[in-house]
Amino acid sequence: MNPAILYTRRPPNEATTLDLLNAGGYVLKQGAGLYVLLPLGTMLLRSIESVIHQEAQSAGFYELRAPALQNSELWESSGRLERFSECMFFTKGNNAVDYVLGASAEEVYTKLADVKMPGESLAIYSLGERFRNEYRPTSGLVRSNVFRLADFYYVGSDADDVRNKGIPKLAGLLESAFKQLGFDAKLALRVFDNDLDEANRGALYSYWTESESKQCQVYSCPQCGQHYRTKLDYCPTCHSGTVQIDAAELGDVSYLNNSISKGMLSAGLIQSESYMAIAGIGVTRCMQLLAEKCRCGNGFVWPQNIAPFEVQIISNKARLSEATELADKMQTFSHRILLDDRDCGLGRKFIDADLIGAPIRITLGKNTPAGVFELLREERIKEEISLSALLQRMEE
Numbered sequence: 001m002n003p004a005i006l007y008t009r010r011p012p013n014e015a016t017t018l019d020l021l022n023a024g025g026y027v028l029k030q031g032a033g034l035y036v037l038l039p040l041g042t043m044l045l046r047s048i049e050s051v052i053h054q055e056a057q058s059a060g061f062y063e064l065r066a067p068a069l070q071n072s073e074l075w076e077s078s079g080r081l082e083r084f085s086e087c088m089f090f091t092k093g094n095n096a097v098d099y100v101l102g103a104s105a106e107e108v109y110t111k112l113a114d115v116k117m118p119g120e121s122l123a124i125y126s127l128g129e130r131f132r133n134e135y136r137p138t139s140g141l142v143r144s145n146v147f148r149l150a151d152f153y154y155v156g157s158d159a160d161d162v163r164n165k166g167i168p169k170l171a172g173l174l175e176s177a178f179k180q181l182g183f184d185a186k187l188a189l190r191v192f193d194n195d196l197d198e199a200n201r202g203a204l205y206s207y208w209t210e211s212e213s214k215q216c217q218v219y220s221c222p223q224c225g226q227h228y229r230t231k232l233d234y235c236p237t238c239h240s241g242t243v244q245i246d247a248a249e250l251g252d253v254s255y256l257n258n259s260i261s262k263g264m265l266s267a268g269l270i271q272s273e274s275y276m277a278i279a280g281i282g283v284t285r286c287m288q289l290l291a292e293k294c295r296c297g298n299g300f301v302w303p304q305n306i307a308p309f310e311v312q313i314i315s316n317k318a319r320l321s322e323a324t325e326l327a328d329k330m331q332t333f334s335h336r337i338l339l340d341d342r343d344c345g346l347g348r349k350f351i352d353a354d355l356i357g358a359p360i361r362i363t364l365g366k367n368t369p370a371g372v373f374e375l376l377r378e379e380r381i382k383e384e385i386s387l388s389a390l391l392q393r394m395e396e
Contacts, residue, residue: 002338004039004308008352017212017292018140020299024355026287033137033145040356041287043308045148048181048286049127051305052150055177059169061125061152064112066105068129072098074107077267078260087133101131104151106276110260113155114270121156123169127283139213141288142248148283155276162275163255167204170253170279174207177281178250181290182303183209185250188218188227204253209289211248218247248289251281299354301378309338312358314349319364326362326373326387333394362390 007025021027026041037045056063072090075081081088081100089101102108105126113122130149137144152173154166178185185207206229208218219228223240229249232242256276264270294300304310311330315323320341327339338358340349346365353361361376368374368384375385375393385393 004043004338005340005342005352005356007038008355010351011298011355015298017288017295020295020355021140021288021291024299027141033134035141035144040308044287044306045283047306047308048283048290049150051180052127052177052281052283055173055180056125056150056152059173059176061123061173064109064124064126065128066102066108066126068102068131069099070102070108072100074111074264074269075100077269078107078263080107089131089133103130103132106153106256106260106278107264109153109155110264110274110276111270113274114272119157121154121158121161121166123154125150125152139215141284142211142213142215144284147285150281150283152279153276155274157272157274159257159275162277166277167253167255170277171205174251174253174279174281178207181286181306182293183250183290185209186227188229190229204255206252207250208247209250209293210245211289211292213248213288214246215248218245219243220245248285249282250286250289251279253277253279294357296380297354300357301359301380302357304359307336307357307359309356309358310334310336311360311362312338312340312353312356313362313364314340314346314353315364316346316366317343319370322370323364326364329391330394
């Protein structure tokens with residue numbers, strides 16, 4: 001039996017999307033803000049990350065990997081340790097050095113930029129686990145203590161280059177990635193009071209989608225179509241009243257100016273000042289938000305480029321041998337084939353198939369004769385199809 005269906009179970013009545021991810025064997029909660037990604041969840045995560053890698057490299061960004069454990073001296077020198085200490089995890093090494101578990105990696109890559117070729121800008125990204133000591137981790141994968149984050153950095157010694165080239169480059173990358181993932185991501189501007197500190201004023205764009213998780217609120221202007229992440233009663237653009245929308249942030253773009261490097265320079269940790277624009281995509285968060293978008297009844301229908309399995313074959317016991325032969329033939333067209341060969345009734349298999357969400361489902365049951373199958377494609381419209389017609393369809 002394929003391990004992808006080891007953890008499936010019947011979903012509860014009036015299930016939330018997170019309930020379906022639990023019932024489908026994607027995630028298993030270990031505690032507040034802590035989730036194990038099971039085989040299906042890991043496969044889904046890998047597909048999402050593959051899209052992000054492809055888009056980042058097409059945009060000219062180079063992948064690096066920062067250690068999760070970072071010397072707290074870096075954060076202290078930049079001034080962010082004091083500002084963010086309440087949401088960070090701390091530990092001490094055997095060498096009596098204080099460390100933090102990385103919530104992000106701006107300091108690490110600022111130090112890296114200090115040893116690059118003078119006058120050159122860096123376009124780099126990192127995809128890995130991040131740690132935030134959330135006071136009330138809620139909404140499943142949308143807000144948790146340990147999560148996967150893709151963060152992108154454009155760092156250089158020329159402030160104009162970072163502002164005029166780096167920021168549009170980052171925004172274009174995020175927009176392209178969200179489109180490939182199937183999100184209709186909307187952009188919201190951040191409007192800040194001038195009394196806020198420089199780093200917080202730097203947040204520029206927030207990409208969001210409507211969400212049942214209510215992770216954030218967006219204030220939208222029905223008149224001019226502008227969206228804002230800061231609470232506003234009236235639109236600054238056209239002065240019309242705004243409407244509050246329950247949403248979740250997919251990612252954002254920020255300009256940090258020299259706010260990271262100036263403290264590190266003063267502390268003697270780097271030799272020269274640099275400017276930085278950053279962007280981030282919450283990858284595990286995207287899993288749950290994509291599940292909301294792809295929900296179909298008490299299950300999912302994943303797009304082909306994201307689906308853990310492209311094709312699922314389910315069969316009654318009498319036609320299992322025929323189903324096995326079909327699965328072998330289908331391997332010619334896709335390696336993401338799931339044959340449910342468990343010794344259980346079709347009813348249970350249908351419930352699990354809805355949760356697994358393969359865009360193509362083939363059923364061998366008593367309603368069709370040998371050599372004829374029930375085909376269910378993305379639109380979830382049933383049709384009966386012969387073996388030759390099915391194989392021809394897969395070639396198209």
